[in-house]
Amino acid sequence: MSIRLPRPRLPDLDPGALPVIWTVSVSRLTGLLGDVIPEFDRRARIVPINLGFEEAVDVIGQRLRREHCDVVIAGGSNAAYLRSRLEVPLVPIQANGFDLMEALARARRIASRIGLVTHATDVPSFGSFQHSFGLDIEHRRFVTREDARDCIADMRANGIEVIVGTGMAIDHAERVGLPGVLLYSADSVRQAFEHALELTQTLARSGVAAPRRRAPARSRPTDQRLLGESPSMQQVRERIALYAPHDSTVLVTGATGTGKELVARQLHAASGRSGRFVALNCGAISESLLEAELFGYTEGAFTGARRGGRVGLVEAADGGTLFLDEIGELPLPLQTRLLRVLEEREVLRVGATEPTPVDVRVVAATLQTLESLVDAQRFRRDLYYRLAALRIALPTLRERPQDVPMLLEHFFRQLGQRPSPLDAAATERLCGYAWPGNVRELRNLVDRLRIHWRIDQGALSLAQLQSWLPELLPASGGAVVPDSAALHAGPAPARPSPATLQQWLVEHQGNREQLAAQLGVSRTTLWRWLRHPV
Structure with a gap:
């Protein structure tokens, strides 16, 4: 459960x-x-x-x-x-196996002869489920309201005493004197809301979503520069300038928070391509939605397909750049389809028979080691070589501590405070911090300090820093290190057990971003591990 x-x-x-x-x-x-x-x-x-x-x-x-x-x-x-x-x-809203078992258990407490009445799209695996558990339950499917009414009438005539089903089925059952148990649960409704939110985020980031009126919002920083004078960051900027004019695929690697999407946006901006920059996080949307959102679909491709079909994100990026973040999370069947897009420069919508030519440059990003996924047969070897035509590796912030003061100044300035209020001791302490969340963590830290600090307090001291950031900078100095050796990030982090994840989450006081950084995975991957335990 x-x-x-x-x-x-x-x-x-x-x-x-x-x-x-x-x-x-x-x-x-x-x-x-x-x-x-x-x-x-x-x-x-x-x-x-x-x-x-x-x-x-x-x-x-x-x-x-x-x-x-x-x-x-x-x-x-x-x-x-x-x-x-x-x-x-x-x-x-789709019922799952747990919903079915709970509904049947409730129905069994009412009567022994149970009928299951669902729409044709609901509970497709009930036949094998019924056979595996040896259940003697009559299951009928309906399409129209008349079908549902006929199913209920027939079951009542055959001695069925209680109905498990959709709201419409239960309404018909109660009209003829049969008790009803709703098939759906609160968890299935929550799952639908999560999928809806995933879909709106994906469409909004890709620019495919329809425009809407928005209330005035606080302006956000628009500076998209890659900051840092360390040799590693200078090399990254040189690579971007060298690779940007070419159409070859670029694989951007780096830990969470190092700025992989920022690199992709700079590659697009310097490429001269006239199309749009379209971004998709391959781990942030369920597999059931991912294929249609990425490749699009034709009218009639599946039950409920929109009239006229839909343009996928690959086509939406025609003439521009498609950024695929967390490419290691792409399901194997979709990896095959993406490989065809890269090699044939054409996309086949779901349900289509003729491909559509596309001129799209793909930039992929990962915080995992794709070579290890290839060895584990979780990632296609041919796709890996196709994606890694050009590579940019981003350094962690721990590897370039000399850039920390510049980044502090930059983020304080973005938030309306210049110069940085940190005194020398506080700045030195932050330069020595391990930064598991990298630049993203530093940016969030500056935002918290800005809220705590007031200009009439003078310079922001090391003591204040330790008081306001106790979980990051304990008084003894240094960064917090997890007690468990399993938290040490490796090339391809192993998935901990649900009980271990829950324990670590409690130890991190519910801070998922901090736990994800310590595990060496993205926040989306951690969210999926917690949401879908093995």
């Missing part, structure tokens, strides 16, 4: 800058959504629409003329009906 981790309380965000999610539901699912929505209302602006089918399509169509929506969430037959009739992406 998966473990739900407590979500840290986040600061209030500008509602105009949040993604907009509409939930569409009727019957029992409306109540379940109402229970879960408060868990996500700080991460998205959520609008419930308690309608279904034709009524929902009409209302959504009217609202879209004057309002913005990033993604719709719906379940069961309602989701299947809406998906091919809306002009916005739809994420279905």
